[in-house]
Amino acid sequence: MQKSLKDNTVIVTGAGGGIGRAVAERCARLGMKLILLGGNNREKLRETETLVKEYSFCLTYPGDLTDLEFLSRSVENAIEKCGSLDLLINNAGTAANTPFEKVTPEEFDRIMAINSKVPFFLTQKCLPYLKRSSAAAVINIASVTGHAGYPMQSVYSASKHALLGWTKSAASEYYKENIRFHAISPGGVYTDMVKVTRPDLSPEGMIMPEDIADIVEFILTHRSNAVIDEIMLHRSGKEPFLV
Numbered sequence: 001m002q003k004s005l006k007d008n009t010v011i012v013t014g015a016g017g018g019i020g021r022a023v024a025e026r027c028a029r030l031g032m033k034l035i036l037l038g039g040n041n042r043e044k045l046r047e048t049e050t051l052v053k054e055y056s057f058c059l060t061y062p063g064d065l066t067d068l069e070f071l072s073r074s075v076e077n078a079i080e081k082c083g084s085l086d087l088l089i090n091n092a093g094t095a096a097n098t099p100f101e102k103v104t105p106e107e108f109d110r111i112m113a114i115n116s117k118v119p120f121f122l123t124q125k126c127l128p129y130l131k132r133s134s135a136a137a138v139i140n141i142a143s144v145t146g147h148a149g150y151p152m153q154s155v156y157s158a159s160k161h162a163l164l165g166w167t168k169s170a171a172s173e174y175y176k177e178n179i180r181f182h183a184i185s186p187g188g189v190y191t192d193m194v195k196v197t198r199p200d201l202s203p204e205g206m207i208m209p210e211d212i213a214d215i216v217e218f219i220l221t222h223r224s225n226a227v228i229d230e231i232m233l234h235r236s237g238k239e240p241f242l243v
C-alpha cells in the first residue's frame, strides 16, 4: 500500500537546480511542506521556490551550507515555523575534474566538506526532530563514484565513499528507532554538474533529474517491510552491472 506523504515536512538541500529542483518539485506535488536549505545562486533557488509554491508550503534558506552556524540556525528557524520534521534529503554536492597531482588541500577540503561533512552534521542536527516523526527517513544522494574510482575525480570519489560510509553507520544506529537511511547512487545525470565533470558525455542516454525524483517518490511512498538501503543507477549507454 502506498503511504501518503501529505503534510509531511521535508528538507531538501541544494534545490536551486538539477536533481534537487526535480526532487523538491516532486515532494511539493505529493503535498509535502518544503524547506529548501542552502544555495549560493539565489536566483536559481528563487525559481525553484516559485515552482514549488504552486503546489505546497515552502520556506527557503539561501546560503553556504559549509557554514555550519547558518545550517543550524536555519534548521531551528524552519522547525519553529513548521512544527515538525519527517524527511531529510541530502542532495547538495559539488565535483571537480582535476588530475590527482593537481588537487590542492583547499579543493580537497571544500569537496569533502560539501559532499560528506555538511550532510553528516545536518543529519545530526535533524535527528532530535526526526525521532518524533512516525515515519522518518533520510535520503542521501551519493554516486557510483562512492563505489569505484573514476579518473580525475579522486576527491569526489573519496567524498562519496565517505558519505556512504557514515550513511551505513547511521542506518545501523537508528533503524530500531524507526528512522530509515537510504542512499541513491546514480551515474551520469544530466545536470550542470555532469556538464563540468563529464564534458565528453552527450545528453542522449543520460539519466534525467526527474528519474531521480521517481526513485525518491518510490522509496518514500513504499514504507513497507521491504526496506531499500541503496539504489544504484547507470545511464543506459553504459555497460550494465559495472560501476
Ligand SMILES: NC(=O)c1ccc[n+]([C@@H]2O[C@H](COP(=O)([O-])OP(=O)(O)OC[C@H]3O[C@@H](n4cnc5c(N)ncnc54)[C@H](OP(=O)(O)O)[C@@H]3O)[C@@H](O)[C@H]2O)c1
Residues within 6 Å of the ligand: 013, 014, 015, 016, 017, 018, 019, 020, 038, 039, 040, 041, 042, 044, 063, 064, 065, 066, 090, 091, 092, 093, 094, 095, 114, 141, 142, 143, 144, 185, 186, 187, 188, 189, 190, 191, 192, 193, 194
Ligand atoms: N549529475 C550527476 O551525474 C550526478 C551523479 C551522481 C551523483 N550526483 C549527486 O547529485 C547531487 C546533486 O547534483 P546535481 O547533479 O543536481 O548538480 P547541480 O545541478 O550542480 O546541483 C548541486 C546543488 O548543490 C548546491 N551546492 C553546492 N555547494 C553548495 C554549498 N556550499 N552550499 C549550498 N549549496 C551548495 C548547488 O547550489 P548553488 O549552485 O546555488 O551553489 C546546487 O543547487 C550531488 O550530491 C551530486 O554529487 C550527481
